[in-house]
Amino acid sequence: MMDLSTYAENTWCPGCGNFGILNAFKNAVKMLTDEGIERGKIAISAGIGCHGKIFDYLNLSGLYSIHGRSVATIEGMKIANPRLKCVSFVGDGDAMGEGLSHLLFAAKRNVDITVIMHNNGVYALTTGQFTPLSEKGFKSKTSLGGNIEEPFNPLLLLLVSGASFIARGYSGRLEHLSTIIKEAILHKGFSFVEVLQPCVSYNDTYKYYNERVEVVEDTLTYEEALKIIREKKGKIPLGILYRAQKPIYHEELYGSLNPVEQRMSRKERLDRVKGLLSLY
Amino acid sequence: MEKVFTIIVAGQAGHGVRKAGIVISKMFRDMGLNVFQMDDYPSLIKGGHNFVVVSASSKRLLSHYMKADIVVALDERSYHIHKEHMVEKGIIVFDDSFKGEGIALPIIREAKKYSSSLNISGVSAVAILSAAIGTNKDDLSEIIKKEYPRNAEENVGYALAIYKLAKDKVRLDLPLKKKRKGCSLLTGNEAIALGMAGAGLDIYFAYPMTPSTSILHLLSKHSNELGIVVTQPENEIAVANMAIGAAFAGARVAVGTSGGGFALMEEAFSLAGMVEAPVFFVLSSRPGPSTGVPTYTEQADLLFAIHQGHGEFPRIVASPGSIEEAFYLAGELLDLAWRFQTPSILLTEKHLSESRLSVSLDVSKVQEAIPIGHKKGKYKRYLITEDGVSPLLFPPSGEVIKWNSYEHDEMGITTEDVEMIAKMHNKRLKKREAIVEYMKGMRTVNEYGEGDEVIFTFGSTTMSVLEALDYADITARVVQPIYLEPFPIWELRKYKRGIVVEQNSRGQLAELLREKAGVEITSTIKRYDGRPFDVIELSSKIKGCL
Numbered sequence: 001m002m003d004l005s006t007y008a009e010n011t012w013c014p015g016c017g018n019f020g021i022l023n024a025f026k027n028a029v030k031m032l033t034d035e036g037i038e039r040g041k042i043a044i045s046a047g048i049g050c051h052g053k054i055f056d057y058l059n060l061s062g063l064y065s066i067h068g069r070s071v072a073t074i075e076g077m078k079i080a081n082p083r084l085k086c087v088s089f090v091g092d093g094d095a096m097g098e099g100l101s102h103l104l105f106a107a108k109r110n111v112d113i114t115v116i117m118h119n120n121g122v123y124a125l126t127t128g129q130f131t132p133l134s135e136k137g138f139k140s141k142t143s144l145g146g147n148i149e150e151p152f153n154p155l156l157l158l159l160v161s162g163a164s165f166i167a168r169g170y171s172g173r174l175e176h177l178s179t180i181i182k183e184a185i186l187h188k189g190f191s192f193v194e195v196l197q198p199c200v201s202y203n204d205t206y207k208y209y210n211e212r213v214e215v216v217e218d219t220l221t222y223e224e225a226l227k228i229i230r231e232k233k234g235k236i237p238l239g240i241l242y243r244a245q246k247p248i249y250h251e252e253l254y255g256s257l258n259p260v261e262q263r264m265s266r267k268e269r270l271d272r273v274k275g276l277l278s279l280y
Numbered sequence: 281m282e283k284v285f286t287i288i289v290a291g292q293a294g295h296g297v298r299k300a301g302i303v304i305s306k307m308f309r310d311m312g313l314n315v316f317q318m319d320d321y322p323s324l325i326k327g328g329h330n331f332v333v334v335s336a337s338s339k340r341l342l343s344h345y346m347k348a349d350i351v352v353a354l355d356e357r358s359y360h361i362h363k364e365h366m367v368e369k370g371i372i373v374f375d376d377s378f379k380g381e382g383i384a385l386p387i388i389r390e391a392k393k394y395s396s397s398l399n400i401s402g403v404s405a406v407a408i409l410s411a412a413i414g415t416n417k418d419d420l421s422e423i424i425k426k427e428y429p430r431n432a433e434e435n436v437g438y439a440l441a442i443y444k445l446a447k448d449k450v451r452l453d454l455p456l457k458k459k460r461k462g463c464s465l466l467t468g469n470e471a472i473a474l475g476m477a478g479a480g481l482d483i484y485f486a487y488p489m490t491p492s493t494s495i496l497h498l499l500s501k502h503s504n505e506l507g508i509v510v511t512q513p514e515n516e517i518a519v520a521n522m523a524i525g526a527a528f529a530g531a532r533v534a535v536g537t538s539g540g541g542f543a544l545m546e547e548a549f550s551l552a553g554m555v556e557a558p559v560f561f562v563l564s565s566r567p568g569p570s571t572g573v574p575t576y577t578e579q580a581d582l583l584f585a586i587h588q589g590h591g592e593f594p595r596i597v598a599s600p601g602s603i604e605e606a607f608y609l610a611g612e613l614l615d616l617a618w619r620f621q622t623p624s625i626l627l628t629e630k631h632l633s634e635s636r637l638s639v640s641l642d643v644s645k646v647q648e649a650i651p652i653g654h655k656k657g658k659y660k661r662y663l664i665t666e667d668g669v670s671p672l673l674f675p676p677s678g679e680v681i682k683w684n685s686y687e688h689d690e691m692g693i694t695t696e697d698v699e700m701i702a703k704m705h706n707k708r709l710k711k712r713e714a715i716v717e718y719m720k721g722m723r724t725v726n727e728y729g730e731g732d733e734v735i736f737t738f739g740s741t742t743m744s745v746l747e748a749l750d751y752a753d754i755t756a757r758v759v760q761p762i763y764l765e766p767f768p769i770w771e772l773r774k775y776k777r778g779i780v781v782e783q784n785s786r787g788q789l790a791e792l793l794r795e796k797a798g799v800e801i802t803s804t805i806k807r808y809d810g811r812p813f814d815v816i817e818l819s820s821k822i823k824g825c826l
Binding site for chain 2: 006007008038040041043045048053055056059060061062063064065066069072073074075076077078079080081083084101102105253254257259260263264266269270272273274275276277278280
């Protein structure tokens, strides 16, 4: 049995929703390995926040990036070597605040990467402030009288930006989340998984989510996805909410080339530079 | 000094003034002359006032001259500005839609005889110059056909008409000897782009920002031939972070920008220092602060470049003093970034980035950026070594490769351990020491000329200083630190005192020389109005200081 753990001491709070995401991701990697995807081909990145600690707990290659930039980091990896299976872990404050532009542009380009957003609706590692996804009225150290802003609808933003795979999971539904993550990684194109993640210290939503989440059938058309993602009341749908095939960024950019594995020889490179110099 | 011949072409933006400069430069180059072309243009697309200066000579030429033998002014504004920029017996040719002293030609009226929109400024200027220096009609037709292939027939017709009108009125001697053959006409940015390409660049990331954008243009244009992937992400923050991600995957990467874009990259610059990412940055300055004066020149980002990024980590900063040097230095800095796994910066400015010179380059002398690879056994990304440089390995791999923005242990796992934090600081410090030791075996300072008087300068101003000395026949030793961080004090300490010439208001190079190398600076000649030094003015200022 492959061990995906490291020697790093786990410092998430007991009961943290991140444990569910870590275990679901490990399950997904095991499923992928069974399908013939070597773990050495998987490259990860993470932003900064409680979610980012997953980087230290996974015995996988990658780059522990900075706040908000995890998606840009992983895009660079994918463009350099399209053979890699690239997964970017992001937080809701991290990706929808500091890094919003990178996230939406990655969707717009349909870069062949997977983004897993740990959505706990709070800046937890900085001890509790509202985020772009905190509900209106949410009380925190910087919204003492209740959050005065409406939250983004992240999946709607991603859908209209061009994401070709959109899913929602819940850290309390391990098996379902594992499958969604596996499907997201297998998807060719930009895949986005929002994971509802209770924060036991600053935003304990276990009860709230347990009462409301509902696994739904895959929705496949854009209109269906738009409808289910827009719906506000009642149940919170979990599952693959949109899946489509669209041209992929790196293939549009350079076809079947692999920039790091098919490098030109020095001699050829210099000959070509010389050739160009003669034209100038 | 040997004769320098200069032409100024001026008119509104969008009329092909810059293109005229390129065509004229090529004509002189093909006559076997050395060429220096300087473009002066405002930040707009149509209208305004654009001009291009092309100087040519059989001697080495490192600056344009603002005294023209011939001025071609397409509008009244250009006429009034540039009638001041003529040698004693210079000729000014202008459109006859306004009154002036000199040679009035129906440049615009003549163009109206042609159906399609012509490249009026460009074609007329080339035709007038050809008439003046006695280029024959057939050669002119060939040049126009080759350089203006769209509506070639009409352009040739128009060129010959202007040529005929100018032939008897405009006459100039071109007492220049043929000197060289087979050289290229390159801007600094073109030299930088081709230098990086030669050194093995795989991917170039950039967001457009003047005056760095023409690197992006050249690499986009020749992407397929050079095997270089070129991408334009959403902003400079993405640019720098993507570059670091791509370096993680083993790609030789570079990014290019100007001051404002570089400020946005600063966060990622520090990340590159921490994860030890080999990323090569090109910083082409324009006058700041903030938006500043986008299409003009200044050297005010020297201290900004060397102090880039929060926290302590090594970085390498160098600035080329010529177009040739820009070509080789781009390769050298890409190589150094990989050799020491830390960010390197090529600092330059608009005057070098966008001026065009005739140069001869030996491509086989470009360095190659080669990763120091992991041999065998268990892989540790941040293995502590004697010189602080740890071997590299790239995914996909059976080994786990972790780059980490947090302080980390040798495996790349986050740490807050007392000993490990200091150990990793020492590792990065040792890299800086290793860089200094390595640089001691490299050419880090250029010295030109002789004598007791020392003039310090850097970057594109080196060209202006050398030309000014040549112009006024001044004997002095010109010292140009190519490397600015680590600052080559081991080379510079031997100069006890001197004057400094630089293009910023604070005297940033003077400050470095004084504080780091203990050099006594007797006076500083500065220019900070966006324009490069005028060599004639500069030569008298230098005389006044020596």
